[in-house]
Amino acid sequence: MESLYAITTGVLTACGLYLILRSRTFPVVVGLTLLSYAVNLFLFSMGGLTTDGAALVDGAGDYADPLPQALVLTAIVIGFAMTAFVVILAMRARSEAGNDHVDGRKHEAGEGRR
Amino acid sequence: MSSHLIVLPVVLPLVAGILLLFQRQGSVRVKRLIGTGATLALLLVGIALVARAAGGEVTYYALGDWQPPFGIVLVLDRLSALMVLLTAVLAVGAVVFACAGDDERGSNFHGLFQWQLMGINGAFLTGDLFNLFVFFEVLLLASYALLLHGGGKERIMSGVHYVVLNLAGSSLFLIAVGILYGATGTLNMADMATRLATLPAEREGLVVAGGLMLLVVFGLKAAILPLYFWLPKAYAAAPAPVAALFAIMTKVGIYAILRVYSLVFGEAAGPLANLEQAWVWWLSLGTLVAAAIGVLAARDLRLLVAYLVLVSVGTLLAGIGIGTPAAVSALLYYLIHTTLITGGLFLLAEMIGAQRGQAGTRLVKGRPLRQGGWLAVLFFAGAIAVAGMPPLSGAIGKALLLAAAEGAERAWLWPILLLSGLAAIIALSRAGSTLFWRSTGEADGQRLAHRQWFGVAWLIGVAPLLVVLAGPLVDYTDATAEQLANPESLTRTLLNTEGDAP
Numbered sequence: 075m076e077s078l079y080a081i082t083t084g085v086l087t088a089c090g091l092y093l094i095l096r097s098r099t100f101p102v103v104v105g106l107t108l109l110s111y112a113v114n115l116f117l118f119s120m121g122g123l124t125t126d127g128a129a130l131v132d133g134a135g136d137y138a139d140p141l142p143q144a145l146v147l148t149a150i151v152i153g154f155a156m157t158a159f160v161v162i163l164a165m166r167a168r169s170e171a172g173n174d175h176v177d178g179r180k181h182e183a184g185e186g187r188r
Numbered sequence: 189m190s191s192h193l194i195v196l197p198v199v200l201p202l203v204a205g206i207l208l209l210f211q212r213q214g215s216v217r218v219k220r221l222i223g224t225g226a227t228l229a230l231l232l233v234g235i236a237l238v239a240r241a242a243g244g245e246v247t248y249y250a251l252g253d254w255q256p257p258f259g260i261v262l263v264l265d266r267l268s269a270l271m272v273l274l275t276a277v278l279a280v281g282a283v284v285f286a287c288a289g290d291d292e293r294g295s296n297f298h299g300l301f302q303w304q305l306m307g308i309n310g311a312f313l314t315g316d317l318f319n320l321f322v323f324f325e326v327l328l329l330a331s332y333a334l335l336l337h338g339g340g341k342e343r344i345m346s347g348v349h350y351v352v353l354n355l356a357g358s359s360l361f362l363i364a365v366g367i368l369y370g371a372t373g374t375l376n377m378a379d380m381a382t383r384l385a386t387l388p389a390e391r392e393g394l395v396v397a398g399g400l401m402l403l404v405v406f407g408l409k410a411a412i413l414p415l416y417f418w419l420p421k422a423y424a425a426a427p428a429p430v431a432a433l434f435a436i437m438t439k440v441g442i443y444a445i446l447r448v449y450s451l452v453f454g455e456a457a458g459p460l461a462n463l464e465q466a467w468v469w470w471l472s473l474g475t476l477v478a479a480a481i482g483v484l485a486a487r488d489l490r491l492l493v494a495y496l497v498l499v500s501v502g503t504l505l506a507g508i509g510i511g512t513p514a515a516v517s518a519l520l521y522y523l524i525h526t527t528l529i530t531g532g533l534f535l536l537a538e539m540i541g542a543q544r545g546q547a548g549t550r551l552v553k554g555r556p557l558r559q560g561g562w563l564a565v566l567f568f569a570g571a572i573a574v575a576g577m578p579p580l581s582g583a584i585g586k587a588l589l590l591a592a593a594e595g596a597e598r599a600w601l602w603p604i605l606l607l608s609g610l611a612a613i614i615a616l617s618r619a620g621s622t623l624f625w626r627s628t629g630e631a632d633g634q635r636l637a638h639r640q641w642f643g644v645a646w647l648i649g650v651a652p653l654l655v656v657l658a659g660p661l662v663d664y665t666d667a668t669a670e671q672l673a674n675p676e677s678l679t680r681t682l683l684n685t686e687g688d689a690p
Contacts, residue, residue, distance in 0.1 A: 094356060099348065106355050113362045120366035141369070145318055149362055152325050156355055159332060167348050170341045176352070178345045 079119060086112035099164035099174045106160060110153035117146045193240065194249035194264045196233045197272050197309035200226060201302040208299035220287045223298030227276065227283045230305065234273030241269035244667060246681045248315065256315070256682045257379035263315035265678060266668040267520075271312040271443055274524055275436050278531050278647070279305055285535050285643025286429035288636075293338035293427070300337070304330035304433065311440050315682065317368065318375045320444065321361050324409070328354050331437065334430045335422060346421040353418050357408040360401055367398035377451050378682040381675060384457040392460065399453055399463045403445065410441025411501050413474040420482065423494035428538030431490070432531035432647070438497060439527055442504050446516070449508075450672045451679075462511065469509025469597075476502035476604050480611035489537045489549040489619055493530060496574055499608050500526035506601055507589055515592035516669035521662060522585030525654055529573045529582070532647030536566055539640055540623055543633030551619050556627035559636060564624045566648055571616040573651035576609045581654035588662070 086108050093105025121139025128137045164174070171178035204226030211219050240247070241264055249262040283301060291297035307327025314320050332354075336347050369375055371394040372383045387395065404415070411419040419438070423431050445464065453463045479498035486492040500522070507519025537549050540563055547554025557563055569580065576582035586605065593601040654661065671677070 094352070102352055106352065106359075109356065109359045113359045113366075116363055117366045120370040122370070141375075142366075145365075145369075148318075148322065152322070152358075155329070156325075156358070159329070160351055160355060163332075163336070163344070163348060163351055166336075167344045170344045176348060178341070 075125065076123060079115070079123060083112050083115045083119070086115065097176055099167060099176055102176060103157070103160055103164055107153075107157055110149075110157070114146050114149055114153070117149055118142055192249070193233065193236060194247065194262050194313065195251070197230060197237070197276075197313065198262070198306055200230055200233065201306035201309065205299045205302035205306065208296065208302065212296055212299070216292060219298050220291065223291075223301060224280075224283055224287060226302055227279045227305070230309075231273075231276040231280055234269070234276040237264060237269040238273050240264065241266045242664065242667075244671060246671075246678045248682055255684075257374055257376040260319055261315040261376070261682065262310075262313040263378075263678065263682065264313065266664065266671050267443070267447070268312045270520065270524075270664070270668060271439075272309050274439075274527055275305065275308050275312070277650070278436055278528055279433060281528075281531065281535070281643045281646040282429040282432040284639050284646070285432070286427075288639040288643075290338075290427050290429050290538075294336075297334070297337055300330050300333050301429075301433070304334060306330075308436060308440060312443060315378060316376050317365050317380070317448075321358070321365060324361065324440075325358060327437070327440070328358070331430075331434065334433070335426050337427050337430060340425075342425040346418075346425040349418050350422045353408065357405050361405040364398045364401035364405060367394055367401070371395045371398065376682070377448065378675075378679040381452045381454060381456060381679055382683065384452065384460055387458075387460070395460060396463060399449075399460070400467070402448060403464050403467060406441045406444045406448070407471070408441070410438050410445065410505070411475075411498060412468075412471050412505060413478055414471075416475065416478070416498055416501070419498060420486075420491055420494040423497060423534070424488060424490040428535050429643075431494075431534040432643075435497060435527050435531040435534065438501050439504075439523055442501070442508070442523065445505075445508055446672065450516075451675045454673075454675050456676070465509060465511050468505050472502050472505030472509050473600060473604050474502075475505060476608045480608040483608075483611050483615045486615065487551050489540065489551060489623065490534065492551075492615055492619055493533045493537055496533070496612060497526075497530050499612060500530060500574075502608070503586070503589065503605060506605065507592070510593055510597055510601075512592060512594075513666070513669040513673045515589065516672060517662065517665040518585065518588035518592045520665040520668055521588055521654075521658075522582075524661070525573065525581040525585050525651070528647045528650045529570055532566075532644050532650075533570045533574060535640070535644045535647065536563070536570060539563060539636050539644065540567070542636065543631070544623070545633065551622045553622070553626045553628060555629050555633070556631045557624065558631040558633045560624055560631075562641075564620070566644055567620055567623070569651060570648045571613075571620060573648070575612040575616055577613065579655060580651040581658075582651070584655060584658050 090105045090109030090112055093101045121142040124138050168174045204222055208222055246265045251260045304327050307323050310323035332351050336343050371391045372380050374380050408415045423434055449464045453460055455461050479495050479502055482495035486495055504519050504523055507515045541549035543557045544554040573580035573582045576586040
């Protein structure tokens with residue numbers, strides 16, 4: 075399970091980073107969202123992965139670390155608000171600049187040649 | 189009441205912000221009254237906090253009375269008290285300036301301003317790594333909205349860069365916090381420090397990765413060399429009172445570096461001690477060089493001041509890079525000076541721009557200033573202070589820092605810091621002569637409001653005051669540096685090690 079979890083987080087992070095580096099605002103926003111999913115998954119695993127553990131300590135035995143759950147909840151809320159904000163901001167930028175380039179440029183250098 | 193004093197810098201702006209939210213459609217006068225009143229109250233709280241922390245005792249406030257290391261704590265020591273007071277002083281100048289009319293160019297300026305203060309104060313007071321993240325988010329979210337206050341293409345486009353970069357930075361912050369929690373099993377900074385001392389060797393790599401990732405995040409906030417490219421555009425595009433308040437935002441990053449690496453990665457951390465020092469030292473020199481070039485190249489007064497903020501960031505980081513108590517004390521003195529003066533210069537740039545018609549703050553020939561005399565006096569005082577010329581406060585701060593550098597550090601720091609000062613003098617004298625002497629046509633600008641004059645005079649007037657009070661102030665910063673170099677008293681208070689705590 076650990077390797078599956080790690081690969082999932084890694085792939086999400088890689089895709090997110092790739093999209094953030096794009097030059098149009100929409101892929102950048104999607105990239106930020108993917109990155110925040112990856113971070114949430116990562117935070118979730120930081121207390122160590124347990125299966126079939128109790129949600130709270132009930133005496134002896136296996137239990138899941140409750141703190142990462144609280145942190146992930148906070149991170150999700152903040153990430154969600156930020157995504158909403160950045161979507162609106164991207165739309166404002168689109169209407170102000172007349173295009174959706176992150177620098178407000180009309181054409182990418184070399185884009186016309188293709 | 190006095191036991192709840194520590195939480196007031198967070199609660200007061202929060203309540204004021206909520207009140208202002210109710211008044212969103214209300215009269216301008218009420219909004220301004222609440223906003224200014226709350227900021228003035230914050231100033232009083234800041235003074236009370238400094239008076240309380242000056243004795244050297246570390247006190248903490250456990251929220252909900254959950255004791256550390258399990259609960260969330262706000263910690264008051266000399267450094268956090270100083271930073272809260274500094275924020276309040278800066279905010280008073282900015283908010284009074286905004287009351288002259290800038291606050292009505294968009295909606296809910298005063299509410300957002302208060303929430304930004306809440307985030308900044310919280311970041312200064314918190315003793316918990318995850319809460320540092322939360323307060324960073326609070327101050328960033330408010331700053332996103334404030335940066336866009338008033339709208340316009342320039343602001344929106346620089347806002348996109350600022351927001352996207354900081355969101356990516358926040359993700360990195362969470363990853364770093366996650367790694368450190370996974371390796372040490374705690375988020376309380378004092379507790380983390382004690383656990384690092386007994387860290388199993390195989391986890392050292394994880395902690396190094398987490399610690400340096402935190403440096404990247406704080407470096408983004410503080411605008412260190414490879415991560416500063418967002419700053420000049422964003423600060424130059426922000427409305428003047430917001431840009432003035434943003435002068436403290438880079439210092440939040442500096443503070444976080446100072447706090448985390450002196451407390452968590454202090455001498456007690458064994459092989460992990462002073463993890464950041466080599467990085468910070470060389471990057472600070474790089475930042476100074478790049479910022480000095482930017483200062484010389486700037487063709488707009490606001491951009492020039494934004495690059496001066498970067499110069500100050502480089503200077504402050506050099507103090508952290510040296511790392512001795514003398515250097516930390518010098519950097520704290522310089523931090524007070526540079527925050528208030530660059531804040532004042534942002535406000536002044538707005539006033540100058542308002543009287544120059546079409547030319548605005550661009551450094552080209554424009555209309556003569558209607559109230560040029562007084563503006564020139566303030567600009568002259570601000571320029572001398574920010575460039576670090578005697579007799580104003582910048583000179584003392586730089587001299588203290590230069591004196592703190594020793595050996596090989598001296599050979600690097602002296603030429604670079606002094607040349608960056610020279611660059612600032614050249615650029616500022618060129619800007620001043622263009623703004624005040626090279627002019628054509630008739631003066632037709634409007635007379636400036638008293639509130640604007642007050643805001644600028646409040647901030648720039650600090651420069652002579654800092655010189656007069658340099659003695660007691662340096663005593664305080666010396667004591668602060670001493671306290672930072674010996675984090676044991678903080679850990680002892682927080683974790684109550686000699687008591688019966690589990």
